[in-house]
Amino acid sequence: MSRTFLLVGATPPPLTSRRAWKALAEHHRVIGALHLRQLFADDARRGERLNAEAAGWYLDYSKNRINDETLRLLLALGDSSGLRERIDAMFRGDPVNTTEQRAALHTALRAPAGTQLRVAGIDVIAEVQTVLGRMAAFADALRGGQWLGYTGKRIRNIVNIGIGGSDLGPAMAYKALRHYSQRELHFRFVSNLDATALVEATRGLDAAETLFIVCSKTFTTLETLTNGHAARTWCVAQLGDERAVARHFAAVSTNAEGVARFGIAPAQMFGFWDWVGGRYSVDSAIGLSLMIAIGPEQFRAMLAGFHAMDTHFHSAPFGRNLPVLLGLLAVWYTNFFNAQTQAVLPYDQYLQRLPAYLQQLTMESNGKQVTLAGMRVNYATSPIVWGEAGTNGQHSFYQLLHQGTALVPCDFIGFCQGLHPQALEGSQSDDPHNLLMANFFAQTEALAFGKTAAQVRAEGTADKLVPHRVLEGNRPSNTLLAQQLTPGALGALVALYEHSVFTQGVIWNIDSFDQWGVELGKALANQTAAELASVHAPALEHDSSTNTLMRRYQRLRQESP
Numbered sequence: 001m002s003r004t005f006l007l008v009g010a011t012p013p014p015l016t017s018r019r020a021w022k023a024l025a026e027h028h029r030v031i032g033a034l035h036l037r038q039l040f041a042d043d044a045r046r047g048e049r050l051n052a053e054a055a056g057w058y059l060d061y062s063k064n065r066i067n068d069e070t071l072r073l074l075l076a077l078g079d080s081s082g083l084r085e086r087i088d089a090m091f092r093g094d095p096v097n098t099t100e101q102r103a104a105l106h107t108a109l110r111a112p113a114g115t116q117l118r119v120a121g122i123d124v125i126a127e128v129q130t131v132l133g134r135m136a137a138f139a140d141a142l143r144g145g146q147w148l149g150y151t152g153k154r155i156r157n158i159v160n161i162g163i164g165g166s167d168l169g170p171a172m173a174y175k176a177l178r179h180y181s182q183r184e185l186h187f188r189f190v191s192n193l194d195a196t197a198l199v200e201a202t203r204g205l206d207a208a209e210t211l212f213i214v215c216s217k218t219f220t221t222l223e224t225l226t227n228g229h230a231a232r233t234w235c236v237a238q239l240g241d242e243r244a245v246a247r248h249f250a251a252v253s254t255n256a257e258g259v260a261r262f263g264i265a266p267a268q269m270f271g272f273w274d275w276v277g278g279r280y281s282v283d284s285a286i287g288l289s290l291m292i293a294i295g296p297e298q299f300r301a302m303l304a305g306f307h308a309m310d311t312h313f314h315s316a317p318f319g320r321n322l323p324v325l326l327g328l329l330a331v332w333y334t335n336f337f338n339a340q341t342q343a344v345l346p347y348d349q350y351l352q353r354l355p356a357y358l359q360q361l362t363m364e365s366n367g368k369q370v371t372l373a374g375m376r377v378n379y380a381t382s383p384i385v386w387g388e389a390g391t392n393g394q395h396s397f398y399q400l401l402h403q404g405t406a407l408v409p410c411d412f413i414g415f416c417q418g419l420h421p422q423a424l425e426g427s428q429s430d431d432p433h434n435l436l437m438a439n440f441f442a443q444t445e446a447l448a449f450g451k452t453a454a455q456v457r458a459e460g461t462a463d464k465l466v467p468h469r470v471l472e473g474n475r476p477s478n479t480l481l482a483q484q485l486t487p488g489a490l491g492a493l494v495a496l497y498e499h500s501v502f503t504q505g506v507i508w509n510i511d512s513f514d515q516w517g518v519e520l521g522k523a524l525a526n527q528t529a530a531e532l533a534s535v536h537a538p539a540l541e542h543d544s545s546t547n548t549l550m551r552r553y554q555r556l557r558q559e560s561p
């Protein structure tokens with residue numbers, strides 16, 4: 001496939017008319033009728049065969065409703081989509097984001113110093129390393145107590161203000177790596193436009209000890225600018241001097257002018273580039289608060305984990321390529337089993353925000369309805385991603401996973417070593433991690449194999465209760481296992497999902513790097529905000545529902561509750 005072919009976003013033959021697609025549809029009729037019990041019974045070594053390993057992560061994909069033929073056909077589908085060429089194009093810095101004519105070069109953010117990569121004549125890696133160096137100096141100064149607030153006090157509180165990719169990445173990764181963080185520093189994350197978020201995050205804080213990091217790629221985002229200005233006012237009111245802003249605010253953005261207009265000096269601005277998508281930005285300067293928490297060395301260890309997975313994705317044969325396998329399996333369930341959702345179930349409390357993070361990564365990337373060439377797709381695209389840290393989910397929604405009517409493919413994510421061998425210091429109980437992981441393994445087994453009516457009866461269950469206690473099984477899952485939750489393991493895990501999402505987007509022939517769908521709501525909100533702020537009741541020209549709701553709102557907000 002020629003480069004021009006890719007740049008103009010021309011497409012391979014329509015997805016559903018390709019040989020591999022048709023063969024998969026045909027094959028689904030056979031495999032869809034088989035039970036995982038059967039697939040395991042037919043191949044005693046299935047669990048030993050259907051796995052792959054990279055960058056410290058072991059993927060067991062044997063509990064999926066596939067056989068060797070399924071894999072062969074899915075890989076053929078990948079080939080027929082030009083997957084290899086598209087991966088190369090992304091790593092090379094081609095404008096794979098065709099609707100915005102931009103590269104998607106997040107892989108450059110974690111490439112080792114000295115790597116050669118020029119885009120439009122610019123040494124991209126050198127620029128990345130320069131910013132990393134500035135971030136490290138700033139982080140070290142804060143961690144070491146050399147960076148002082150306006151009144152000479154040490155900074156003890158860091159408040160990250162940002163939304164979407166400028167919040168979810170740092171907030172998720174900070175929580176994930178809290179074990180490695182400097183505990184004398186306190187971190188808070190403010191994203192929501194609701195004033196409650198900032199009010200609660202700053203409650204009880206001494207402005208003299210507080211640093212705000214305003215994160216926004218565009219520096220035009222309503223939520224972030226509103227919260228940023230409110231924080232600025234709060235800070236100046238407490239410290240009594242506009243000049244305090246210089247010691248209490250930093251910014252992360254691609255928009256130097258916007259940052260300057262806000263009143264943050266270039267010395268406290270950390271830049272990145274338009275080729276970093278918001279949802280792919282946690283390893284850019286957007287991760288500044290994370291770097292302050294865990295230190296530059298651990299941050300670099302996280303980048304090394306990202307890079308290890310990048311290298312694997314770029315070079316490993318597709319049949320052993322973790323992101324490709326995960327991506328192809330997502331396509332298999334979405335398009336051939338009509339699964340509409342996918343659950344992500346990390347068995348680690350520190351990964352509690354991972355499902356929310358993956359929602360943006362997956363759904364903002366692949367929630368698209370037209371192909372690169374602008375044609376309406378005639379197949380389903382992104383699954384709805386949801387989930388919760390184990391074992392909490394087991395006591396709420398797992399009932400549906402086991403016995404509901406929807407097929408929900410699940411990703412189970414776990415670690416061989418917990419970070420807390422004792423629940424509390426001095427406690428004599430067994431390693432609590434074993435109990436957690438016993439549940440982890442038990443759930444994937446129960447989902448796959450279930451419990452037959454004969455087994456239920458053999459337990460002495462009354463006949464009329466038997467149907468209620470049967471678990472059909474045949475519910476697919478992936479198991480992702482690493483030794484321990486380290487910065488490197490987190491980086492590799494995030495990169496795994498980034499590239500799985502890209503793989504899916506390539507198969508669906510959509511632009512995984514734009515997000516036009518969020519624009520209309522923003523534009524309407526601006527118009528509506530002007531109407532709500534108007535003292536005279538303006539003539540409302542929305543639909544009759546919106547008009548009525550707004551009038552009711554206007555009336556009730558003036559009456560005392």
Ligand SMILES: O=P(O)(O)OC[C@H]1O[C@H](O)[C@H](O)[C@@H](O)[C@@H]1O
Nearest residue numbers: 163164165166216217218221278
């Ligand atoms: O970083 P910002 O420019 O403030 O953007 C924050 C977020 O808002 C937008 O609406 C996009 O949907 C997100 O992809 C982005 O991460």
